[in-house]
Amino acid sequence: MDPGLEKEQTKLERGTKCCKSCIIFYILCIINVTAPVDGFSLKTCRISYSTAICIGSKLRAVPGDIPSTVTGLDLSSNRISIIHASDFKDLLNLTWLDLNINNISQIESDAFAGLSSLETLNLNNNKLVTLGENVFDGLNRLTELRINRNRIKQVASTSFKSMTSLKLLDISHNKLHHITKLQLILQHLPHLRELVISNNDLTTFQSFELTNKSLELQYLDLSKNPLAVFRITADVFPNLTWFKIGSPARKKQMIWDVQNKTFLSRVTTLDISELHLGLGDMERLLESVNSSLTILRMNAMTHNLTALINISCTIPTMRTLQLRSNKLSFVNAYLFKLCINVTELDLTDNKIKYIHDDAFKSLKNLRILTLSKNRLPLVPAATRNLPTLSELDLSTNNISTLDCHDFTNQTKLRKLYLYQNSITALKPCLFKDLKGLETLKLQTNQITKLNGAFKEHLPKLRYLYLNINKLTAIKKDEFKGLHSLQNLSLDQNQIEILDHKSFVGLTNLTRLHLQRNSIKQDKLQKGIFNPLIKLRTLDLSENHINYNESRNLPDPPFSQLSHLEELLVFSQHHRLHSYLPVNFLQGLTNLLSFKARNIRIASLDKDTFVYTPQLQLLELSSNELKELPPDLFFPIPNLKSLYISRTALYSLDFLIDANLTKLEFLQARQNLYSVIRKEDIQFLPALTYLDLQGNGFTCNCDNSWFLSWAINDSKTQVYDAYNFTCNYPQEFKSKKLLDFDTRFCSVDMGFICFLCTTCAILCLMVVSFTYHFMRLHLVYAYYLFIAWFFDKKHKNKKTPLQYDAFISYNTHDEPWVIDKLLPKLEGEQGWRLCLHHRDFEPGRPIIDNITDAIYGSRKTICVISRKYLESEWCSREIQAASFRLFDEQTDVLILVFMEEIPSYLLSPYHRMRKMLKKKTYLSWPRAGEHTELFWEKLCQALETREDPEAKTLLLTVPTMP
Incomplete structure (x- = not known):
C-alpha cells in the first residue's frame, strides 16, 4: 500500500472513533432530563380521594374537564337543565353520580350509556316530567336509583329495561297517579329489594x-x-x-x-x-x-290511639313501639298496661307535662325509653320502676332541678340524656346508683356548679358532655371518680379558673374539649395536664392564652402528654401581638396535628417544632408571619398538610430549602405574593393539592410556567385556579389569570440550553471532523480569502504598470533566481523585473507590497517548489495572481516548476490544479541541457497579450495531467 494512503487510512480510523465518542456523549446529554412535579386544575370542581366535587358551582352544564379516572362525581346544587349524550362518555370508572338539586328536565337518549361501572345514581330534586324510551340504557350494574321530588307523570315501557341489577328505587314525591305506571317499571327489575313510592297521588x-x-x-x-x-x-x-x-x-x-x-x-x-x-x-x-x-x-x-296501643301490645313478637307526635299531654297508669313485651318505647314530641308514677309499671322488660321534646318539669318518678332500663332520653324538656332520688335503682342504665333543659346545678348524690352509666349528656343547660357530682359514683362513665353551660371554674378533684372517662366536653362555658388538680383521676381520658372559655396562659402551668397521660386530643381554641415573649417556659404545659396526637390552640382572644414560647410544645413527641391559626404571632423560632418530630398537619393561617425560615421545618420531615393562609407572606421561596418531601396538601390563600416560581413547587414531590385562592397575581411572563403547570399537568390539583384574578399590571386587573396568553413568552430556558448545548456539540464534531480530514483545504481557503480581499481592494484602481514581471519565489530558490533568471531576463533581454529584496518599499506592510507589485506588473512569474507551496507569503502571492487570472480574466500568470511535484500535494490548491489543466507551464528540471529553449519559451510568455482567450503558447515541456 502506498505510504501516503496508509497514513490517511489511519487518520480516518481515529476520526471514526472520535465520532462514536461524540455521539455517545450527545445521547447522554439528551436523556439526562429531570422529571417535574405535575399539576392540574378544574374550572369548577375539585378532586378529593378519586371523587370530583362540584357542589354549588352554579353550573348550567356538566363540566368537560372531569378526569376519566374519578370514581365519584358530585354535581349537586347546580343549575344543570339537560343531560346530553356526551356528558359522561369518558367516565368509564364512575361508580356513583349525584345530580341532586338541579333543574334537569331532559335526559337525552344514551346519556348514561358509557357508565358501565355506575352503581349509584341520584336524580332527586329536579324537574323531570317524563322518563323516555331507554333513558337509562347502559346502567346494567346500577343497584341504587333515587329520583324523588321531580314531576314525573309518564314512564315509557323501556325506561328501566337495562337496569336488571337494580336493588333500590326511590321514585317518591312525583305525580305517577296510577299504580299501572309502576307495573311498567317493575317488569324490568327482577332483583329489586326496596321500593319507595310515597307521595305520588x-x-x-x-x-x-x-x-x-x-x-x-x-x-x-x-x-x-x-x-x-x-x-x-x-x-x-x-x-x-x-x-x-x-x-x-x-x-x-x-x-x-x-x-x-x-x-x-x-x-x-x-x-x-x-x-x-x-x-x-x-x-x-x-x-x-x-x-x-x-x-x-x-x-x-x-x-x-289508646285502642291501637292495646291491640298492638297483644302482638307477642312486638318489641319496639314508636308513638311520636300524638299530643299525649298526660300519660296515665293504664295506657301501656298490656305492653309487657315492649323493650323500646319512643314518646318523642308529644307535649307531655305529666306522667303517672305507675305509667310504666307493666313494662318490666323496657330497655330504652325516649321522652325527648316534651314539657316535663321534673324527672318522672315512673322511670324509677324500670329496673332493666339501659337508655333514658329526657332531652329538650323543661327540667330545671335534679334530685338525689331521680335515678334511684337505675343500676343498669348505660346512657342518660339530659341535654337542652334548664338545669342550673348538680348535687353530690345525684348519680349514686348509676354504677353502670357510660354516657351522660348534660350539654346546653345552665349549670354553674358541679358540686362534686363526679368525685365518685360513676366508675364506668366513658363520655361526659358538659358543654354549653355556665361553668366558671373547675375545682380540685372535680372528676376524681371518673377513672374510665375517655371523652370530656367542657367547651362553650365561662371557665376562667383551673386548679392544678382539676383533672386528677382522669388517667384514661383521650379527648378533652376546653374551647370557647376564658382560660388564660397562667392557668396552663403548674402541671395541670400532667394526670392526663393517655390524652390524644386537646382543644384549647378560642380562649385568652397569650404569651408576651418567646423565651423558654419554666414549666411547659404539655411536658407529660407524650401520647397527645392533636392540639388545637387557634383563635385566642387578645388584641396585641403574641409569641409562642420556644418550648411550648415540649413533651409532645407523638403530636400529629397542631392548629394555631389566628393567635396573632408575628414570628416563630426555628426550634419551635424540635419537640414534635411526628407532626403531619400544621395550621398557621391568619398570623402576620410575613416570612417563614426554611429551617423551621427541618425537625418535621413527615409533614403532610400545611395551612399558611392570610400570613402576609411575600413569597413561597422558603419551600425550596424546607425539605418538605412528604407534603401532600398546601393551603396558602390570601397572601401577598403575586408570582409562583417553578422552584417553589418542584421541591414538593408529593404535593397533590394546592390552594392559592385570594392572591393577587401578576399577569406577565413571570407566571407563565405556573399557568402551564396549573392547567396541563396531572398530579397536583390547583384548586379553583380558573377563578384566580390578576392584580398587576393595571390593564389586566380583575381579569382571569388563566386567560392570560403566554404564547409570546413561552421561552423555555431549559430547552434553549438543551438546543445550545446540542448545537455546540454538533459544531464541535463538525469542526473536529473538518480539521481532521480537510485542514489543508482550510489553510488554502484562508489564503484564498486574503487574496480575494486584496483583489477587491485593487481591481477597480487603474494602477500604472511599473514592471514587466513580478517574481514570486521562496528564499530556498533565491540562488536560481539571482544567478540564472535575473541575468537572463534583465541582463540579456532587458525585461524589468520586480524582486522582494530589491524593489519592496521598506516600512510598508508586506501584504501591501505584494499586492502593489502584482497589480503593478504585466505578468507574475511563480517559481514553484515544495518549499514554495509550504510558504505563507508565497501562497498569498500566487492566490492574488490567480484572482487576476480567473476573476479579471487577465492572462498574467506564468508558472515555472523547479522540481517534479506529485498531484496529491496540489489537491488543496484547487485553483492551481484548475490552472494546470487549462494552461501550459515551464519545468526547469525537464529542460535538462536545453536551457536555451526554456529561456526562449519564457520570453515568449512574457511577450503574450493579456487576453486569456488568446492562443496558448506551445511550450516544449508537456502539460501536467
Missing part, C-alpha cells in the same frame, strides 16, 4: 294491577299517598319485611282488603303513621303481622 293500590307474579321486594313505602283502597289478592310480596303506609291527606277511611292474612306474615317493621283506617280494618291489619312484627310505628295518629 296514588289513590288505589291493587296487587293485580301491579304484577301477576311474586316480587323479591323486602321494603315497600306507600306513605303520603291518599289511598282509598289497598287490596292484595295474591302473594306478590312473599319476602316483604318493611312496610310503610299512611297519609295525612286522606280524610276518609281507607279500605283495607288483604284476602289472606299470610300475605304480610313476614313483615317485621310496620309504619302506619297518619293512617286513617277503621278500627276493624286496623285490627285485621295488625292481625296479619301478628306472628312476625317486632317494630311498630304509629306517629301522629288522629283516632283510637
